[in-house]
Amino acid sequence: MLDxxxxxxPLADKWTKHKDNVRLVNPANKRLIDVIVVGTGLAGSSAxxxxxxxxxxxxxxxxxxxxxxxxxxxxxxxxxxxxxxxNDGDSTYRLFYDTIKGGDYRSREANVHRLxxxxxxxxxxxxxxxxxxxxxxxxxxxxxxxxxxxxxRTFYAKGQTGQQLLLGAYSALSRQIGQGKVEMFNxxxxxxxxxxxxKARGIIxxxxxxxxxxxxxxxxxxxCTGGYGNxxxxxxxxxxxxxxxxxKAHRRGSYFAxxxxxxxxxxxxxxxxxAQSKLTLMSESLRNDGRIWVPKHSKDVEAIRNGSLKPxxxxxxxxxxxxxxxxxxxxxxxxxxxxxxxxxxxCDAGMGVNKAGQAVFLDFDSAITRYGSTEANVRGIExxxxxxxxxxxxxxxxxxxxxxxxxYQQITADNPYETxxxxxxxxxxxxxxxxxxxxxxxxxxxxxxxxxANFSDHGANRLGxxxxxxxxxxxxxxxxxxIGDYLADDIRTGAISTDSSEFDEAEKSVTARIDALLNCxxxxxxxxxxxxxxxxxxxxxxxxxNAIGLxxxxxxxxxxxxxxxxxVCVPGRADQxxxxxxxxxxxxxxxxxxxxxxxxxxxxxxSCGGHFREEYQSEDGEAARDDKxxxxxxxxxxxxxxxxxxxxxxxxxxxxxxxxxxxxx
Amino acid sequence: MDFTLKIWRQExxxxxxxxxxxxxxxxxxxxxxxxxxDVLNDQLVRSGDEPVAFDHDCREGICGMxxxxxxxxxxxxxxxxxTCQLHMRSFKNGETITIEPWRAAAFPxxxxxxVDRSSMDRIIQSGGYVSVNTNGNTVDANxxxxxxxAADEAFEAAVCIGCGACxxxxxxxxxxxxxxxxxxxxxxxxxxxxxxxxxVEGMVEQMxxxxxxxxxxxxxxxxxxxxxxxxxxxxxxxxxxxTAKVANKG
Ligand SMILES: Cc1cc2nc3c(=O)[nH]c(=O)nc-3n(C[C@H](O)[C@H](O)[C@H](O)COP(=O)(O)OP(=O)(O)OC[C@H]3O[C@@H](n4cnc5c(N)ncnc54)[C@H](O)[C@@H]3O)c2cc1C
Ligand code: SF4
Ligand code: FES
Numbered sequence: 016m017l018d019x020x021x022x023x024x025p026l027a028d029k030w031t032k033h034k035d036n037v038r039l040v041n042p043a044n045k046r047l048i049d050v051i052v053v054g055t056g057l058a059g060s061s062a063x064x065x066x067x068x069x070x071x072x073x074x075x076x077x078x079x080x081x082x083x084x085x086x087x088x089x090x091x092x093x094x095x096x097x098x099x100x101x102n103d104g105d106s107t108y109r110l111f112y113d114t115i116k117g118g119d120y121r122s123r124e125a126n127v128h129r130l131x132x133x134x135x136x137x138x139x140x141x142x143x144x145x146x147x148x149x150x151x152x153x154x155x156x157x158x159x160x161x162x163x164x165x166x167x168r169t170f171y172a173k174g175q176t177g178q179q180l181l182l183g184a185y186s187a188l189s190r191q192i193g194q195g196k197v198e199m200f201n202x203x204x205x206x207x208x209x210x211x212x213x214k215a216r217g218i219i220x221x222x223x224x225x226x227x228x229x230x231x232x233x234x235x236x237x238x239c240t241g242g243y244g245n246x247x248x249x250x251x252x253x254x255x256x257x258x259x260x261x262x263k264a265h266r267r268g269s270y271f272a273x274x275x276x277x278x279x280x281x282x283x284x285x286x287x288x289x290a291q292s293k294l295t296l297m298s299e300s301l302r303n304d305g306r307i308w309v310p311k312h313s314k315d316v317e318a319i320r321n322g323s324l325k326p327x328x329x330x331x332x333x334x335x336x337x338x339x340x341x342x343x344x345x346x347x348x349x350x351x352x353x354x355x356x357x358x359x360x361x362c363d364a365g366m367g368v369n370k371a372g373q374a375v376f377l378d379f380d381s382a383i384t385r386y387g388s389t390e391a392n393v394r395g396i397e398x399x400x401x402x403x404x405x406x407x408x409x410x411x412x413x414x415x416x417x418x419x420x421x422x423y424q425q426i427t428a429d430n431p432y433e434t435x436x437x438x439x440x441x442x443x444x445x446x447x448x449x450x451x452x453x454x455x456x457x458x459x460x461x462x463x464x465x466x467x468a469n470f471s472d473h474g475a476n477r478l479g480x481x482x483x484x485x486x487x488x489x490x491x492x493x494x495x496x497x498i499g500d501y502l503a504d505d506i507r508t509g510a511i512s513t514d515s516s517e518f519d520e521a522e523k524s525v526t527a528r529i530d531a532l533l534n535c536x537x538x539x540x541x542x543x544x545x546x547x548x549x550x551x552x553x554x555x556x557x558x559x560x561n562a563i564g565l566x567x568x569x570x571x572x573x574x575x576x577x578x579x580x581x582x583v584c585v586p587g588r589a590d591q592x593x594x595x596x597x598x599x600x601x602x603x604x605x606x607x608x609x610x611x612x613x614x615x616x617x618x619x620x621x622s623c624g625g626h627f628r629e630e631y632q633s634e635d636g637e638a639a640r641d642d643k644x645x646x647x648x649x650x651x652x653x654x655x656x657x658x659x660x661x662x663x664x665x666x667x668x669x670x671x672x673x674x675x676x677x678x679x680x
Numbered sequence: 681m682d683f684t685l686k687i688w689r690q691e692x693x694x695x696x697x698x699x700x701x702x703x704x705x706x707x708x709x710x711x712x713x714x715x716x717x718d719v720l721n722d723q724l725v726r727s728g729d730e731p732v733a734f735d736h737d738c739r740e741g742i743c744g745m746x747x748x749x750x751x752x753x754x755x756x757x758x759x760x761x762x763t764c765q766l767h768m769r770s771f772k773n774g775e776t777i778t779i780e781p782w783r784a785a786a787f788p789x790x791x792x793x794x795v796d797r798s799s800m801d802r803i804i805q806s807g808g809y810v811s812v813n814t815n816g817n818t819v820d821a822n823x824x825x826x827x828x829x830a831a832d833e834a835f836e837a838a839v840c841i842g843c844g845a846c847x848x849x850x851x852x853x854x855x856x857x858x859x860x861x862x863x864x865x866x867x868x869x870x871x872x873x874x875x876x877x878x879x880v881e882g883m884v885e886q887m888x889x890x891x892x893x894x895x896x897x898x899x900x901x902x903x904x905x906x907x908x909x910x911x912x913x914x915x916x917x918x919x920x921x922x923t924a925k926v927a928n929k930g
Contacts, residue, residue: 065814080735081801083842084743100822136816143818145810145871147835154825175839178742182838184810193805201798224790253737287710290719293739422741426712433697493816540725542718586730591692592791594733595725 017270017650020452021125022269023515025673027107030129033453034496038503045070047503049131049233049510051218053205053260055082056465057483059239060184061490067191069495071502074231075188076200076220078255078597083185086241086253090177090418091298093159093169094483096134101158105166107131112672114481117163117350118446118474119624119640120674121273121648122665125453126471133492134484138170140491144183148172155348161479162299163350163679169480174298174419180483184490194660195530203229204597205260206525208236208267208462211517215267215462219518219525226590230518232511234502235461238264239486242445242467244277247557248549248613250442251283251296258608259600261449261468269457270650272450272470274608275616278477278625279558280443281307281354284361284426284436285374294441295426297377298419299479302347304382304412305436307354309366309375313333313341319368326368326376326435337361345679352625352638353679355440360636362439370439378435383408386522424489440558444482446473446625447615450650450665454497455489458650461501465489470648480583529589532599537582541595544579545602548572548609556613561629565617569658571608576606610657618662621645642674681707681768684776685720687732690789697789699778709769713756714739714746716768731790741765741906744841745849748793749780754904761907762843782844784853785891789920797844799890800858807882808862810871830868837865839907846901846909848902852893856914857901859883864913867920884921 022033040048048071052063055077063075077085097110110131115122138156142148148170149157158167172179191197193341202223209217209232243258244250251478265271282297282305310316311333318324337357339346349357358375367373376393379574387408391399399407409432413420427437449457451471457464466486473481511519555568579602587593621629622638623645630638646667682705690697704720711719714736735770737745746763750756754902771777779793787795812818827842840861846853863880867874872879902911 061814068813079737079743079745080797081744081842083801084737084745086738086743088743089738089740098821133816136818138821139818140812140814140816142821143810143812143871145834145838145866147831147838147865147869148821149835150826150828150831152826152828154831155822172835172838175742178841178855179835179838186804187812189801189805190809191813193807199801201801224796251788253743254739255737270927288708290708290711290715291714292715292718295740305711363878421760422765425741425761425767428769429765492816495814538726540722542722584725586728592733592794595731 017450017663018452020454020663021123022453026124026187026505029125030132037496037500040499040503040506042070044506046072048072048505049074050069050498051076051231051233051236052239053218053237054085054239054241054466054468055188056085056087056182056239056241056466057183057184057486058468058490059085060188061487062237062239062465062494063197063493064184064187064191065495066498067196072225073191073197074200074233075197076203076205078202078204078223080201082188082199082201083182086256087181087183087483088178089253090483091174091296092161092300093171093176093480094137094180095161095168095171095480096138096484097131097168098135098138100156101167101556103166105168110134110168113164114472114478115474115672116677117476117478117640119677120414120474120642120646120669121623122472122474124669124671129493130472130485130488133488136492137484137487141180141183144186146172146179146183148179159300159303160348162302162348162354163345163478171300174300174416177483180487184487189675205240205263207263207521208459209517209521210267210459211511214460216511217513217518219521223594226414226588226593228515228522232513232520234505234511235463235498236510237463237465238449238468239466239490240468242448243605243608244442244445246609247442247549247552248545249286249291249294249553251280251294254293257604259601259604261464262604262608264400264449264457264459264462266653268459269462270450270652272648272650273447273449273612273615274612274651275556275619275626276446276475276624278351278440278446279355279440281351281358281440282377282438283441284423285369285439286371292459295422296441296443297423297436297438299351301377301416301419304415305347305377305379306336306381307338307347307377308334308336309361309368313365316366316368319371327380335361335366342679349679350476350478352627355558356627358440372579374437376435377438379412379431380435383432386411444477446470446475446477449649454500456495456501463494463498465494475626528600529596529675531580532583532585532596532603533589535580535583535585537584539582539584541583541585541599543601544575544583545605547575548606551575552612554607558614559627559629560616562617565613568613568615572606572610572613579603579606609655611651611660613651614660615651618649619645640676681709681771681773683707683716683771683774686776686778687792688780689732689792691791692827693788693790707768709767711768712739713750713766713768714764721785733794737792739764743840744843747782747795747843747845749782749848751778752847755906758772759903760908762841764802766807767804782848784847786853786855787844787847800842800844800855803855803859803883803886804862807879808888810866811875812848824870826869834865834868837861837868837913840909841907843906845904845906847892849900849904850893851898851900852896854895855887855892856895857905857909859887860913860917861909863917863920867916874909876920877927880917880920881924
């Protein structure tokens with residue numbers, strides 16, 4: 016039986032009570048305890064820094080050349096916190112409620128409430144570190160609003176919030192490295208978890224510069240290795256983002272929870288050509304001010320596609336602001352899953368505005384006029400000309416989103432101040448991940464997962480600006496408390512030896528795998544397989560899924576995996592810097608995970624959040640949940656063939672919120 | 681579009697490197713520079729050769745990983761642009777493009793276009809932070825208002841992506857712009873005041889230890905910096921450094 020270890024008592028008291036009851040490790044003993052943290056994104060950097068400050072001996076790992084380059088650096092829009100600085104009725108409860116509702120009632124109440132509780136401290140902590148959040152003219156912190164909520168609780172640093180937060184955590188981590196309390200291993204990839212007597216006691220890592228295989232032992236291992244959106248090949252994730260660490264943990268006994276919950280982000284730059292290697296997000300914050308539309312009539316779609324009509328010249332009455340039309344209460348600020356499906360619906364209906372028919376407009380014209388008029392008033396300009404208003408409006412929009420507009424222009428060569436942006440949904444985030452209990456421990460004792468790598472807080476759909484919050488909450492404020500409860504048993508254990516049969520076995524299996532990849536003798540580059548997998552996943556396990564497609568996908572992925580091991584070409588040697596080898600190992604794991612994602616999607620006979628099964632929808636095309644059958648977390652235990660994994664359910668109990676049909680109308 | 685590529689190949693840190701010439705054809709102008717290299721690498725692997733090693737991750741101009749010296753310029757011909765954000769429309773069909781790694785004593789080559797920039801991490805480890813532990817009991821974030829101009833200027837310094845283009849482009853291989861960006865960010869904020877002096881001293885000392893060269897104010901770094909970090913930050917850092925030295929003597 017899965018025990019989620021949720022403390023009893025009233026929701027709002029659980030975390031406080033739990034903190035008061037967990038066992039502590041005294042400072043002298045902490046020095047004798049080793050903790051490995053894999054990953055240095057928001058979750059990993061904050062965890063490693065905090066654990067080292069507390070006195071544990073920490074080893075941290077990342078595959079990039081510096082901890083500062085983790086994928087978290089790319090987050091743009093912001094981070095939520097229930098500070099209620101705007102006095103718009105926000106509270107811990109409301110952040111909790113919005114997150115539960117946004118997640119379509121598929122997350123754990125106690126975890127989400129804890130997240131909302133610690134959110135405010137994150138902002139305090141980051142400001143103390145020197146994170147330069149945006150401020151208003153009074154010198155106070157500014158907020159913006161994000162999709163799916165009706166308050167402004169998002170803190171931001173222009174379009175570079177992730178960068179600023181990560182650099183804050185990186186500076187804390189650097190301080191500990193400088194003091195010798197964290198030993199940092201850059202350009203190292205975790206290849207396996209080592210389990211000794213049923214407990215996680217270390218990892219096997221590969222030095223990516225020399226190819227050396229290394230053994231590292233510890234009393235606990237924390238995986239902060241990010242999400243698995245790159246299963247789809249094209250996504251907004253960084254090129255190196257991978258599932259390998261989590262997958263190895265899964266193979267060693269950690270259950271994988273809700274793998275089918277993928278977030279497809281509505282506002283990304285559309286695919287431009289076959290060599291496309293990644294997709295670029297245009298931050299959700301843009302939906303605060305941008306209006307999304309397609310033409311109402313096919314003839315105008317044609318004209319726009321062939322260039323004979325400029326989008327700015329299309330009359331207002333011939334435009335379909337479909338989100339405002341379908342969801343008057345939330346308009347352009349509906350949650351991501353809803354916005355993405357609505358874009359797909361219009362493009363499937365033939366209204367897509369680029370050559371491939373897979374794009375909609377995100378238009379800032381009204382915002383420019385609105386801000387321009389306000390600014391003219393502020394400056395006391397009477398009867399400003401249209402040009403004056405525009406110039407002032409452009410400046411205001413530039414101040415808010417300048418770097419995003421610049422990025423858009425660099426990529427597309429279109430000027431978004433003059434013509435609407437073209438956007439389309441893309442894979443962005445994965446709500447699924449390693450199952451963890453309330454203490455963030457996976458089903459393998461001593462093996463923890465934090466940040467995007469775990470499944471815990473976002474249910475079937477994550478609200479914008481909540482991943483950064485979760486990563487830092489886990490790393491700064493949750494793990495440091497909960498891990499002590501487990502480590503308290505280890506104060507007399509002494510250093511864990513790497514000279515054991517378990518380490519031998521793990522190292523051997525790693526070397527054997529590397530040899531297998533290098534010696535396939537095939538001719539096809541790794542990326543070929545990754546792209547094919549991505550196509551299968553996007554077409555059959557993407558924005559909408561159905562049972563027939565999912566069954567086909569499982570068979571196709573199995574066949575592709577078989578071909579991979581026969582036909583892949585991995586040049587070079589094991590004992591050198593070899594990026595093709597790094598990629599091959601990651602793709603091999605995606606080829607297994609993809610199959611499990613399809614299996615999970617097939618098993619969940621309902622639509623919820625990012626998981627939309629075509630068979631389960633309301634008459635007006637909205638997701639139809641089945642609360643009787645599926646108010647649970649689906650946890651998969653590895654048994655060999657991914658689609659034959661064993662299912663273990665964690666029933667979700669809602670004592671504090673009533674399950675409602677999510678409506679943004 | 682078709683291109684001739686001249687690329688630095690070097691098998692390992694100790695190996696002798698050389699320039700190799702390759703042809704790529706049918707490149708679309710919408711491709712990014714790195715996607716063009718992807719095409720080359722695909723070609724190389726299919727013909728049984730080893731692909732060109734290069735650093736990259738986000739491909740959005742923010743992680744600071746990509747680092748190519750293109751036609752004699754760090755990150756190529758466009759201003760305020762990282763290698764990954766450079767697109768082939770910035771080149772002429774038929775052009776010969778020369779691609780080399782960052783070159784600096786403090787950035788040894790690992791393989792081909794990949795260099796070791798951990799010296800920059802060590803500079804940050806020598807003081808590029810505010811010494812505050814995480815405990816959730818700091819003051820409320822709004823207890824201390826920060827004037828917007830100071831916050832904005834700190835932000836402009838804080839956007840440095842740590843790519844090292846400033847070093848690669850400097851004839852002295854100086855890391856002044858990188859160091860100044862961090863020193864200046866924290867010097868502009870109230871939270872950075874208590875350690876202001878120790879920070880600048882620690883970081884400058886480490887910079888020297890790592891073998892970065894001296895700053896002779898040529899300003900080349902500012903021109904090539906993809907984030908537009910301004911030379912003003914170097915001026916602020918120099919003032920702080922002098923103050924620190926004077927204070928220490930007294
Ligand atoms: C473009 C973009 C914009 C976003 N914007 C926002 C936003 O505005 N607000 C928000 O809340 N969220 C946003 N998100 C989501 C958010 O950025 C991520 O969910 C979050 O940063 C993940 O952090 P993490 O610490 O869990 O993992 P990551 O930051 O992904 O870090 C993973 C770490 O693990 C390491 N690693 C992985 N595998 C291995 C291995 N096998 N061995 C060794 N090391 C390994 C990596 O080196 C890295 O250090 C955005 C995401 C994207 C893609
Ligand atoms: S100052 Fe500019 S060029 Fe130098 S490391 Fe920072 S971003 Fe790169
Ligand atoms: S790859 Fe991240 S900045 Fe270029």
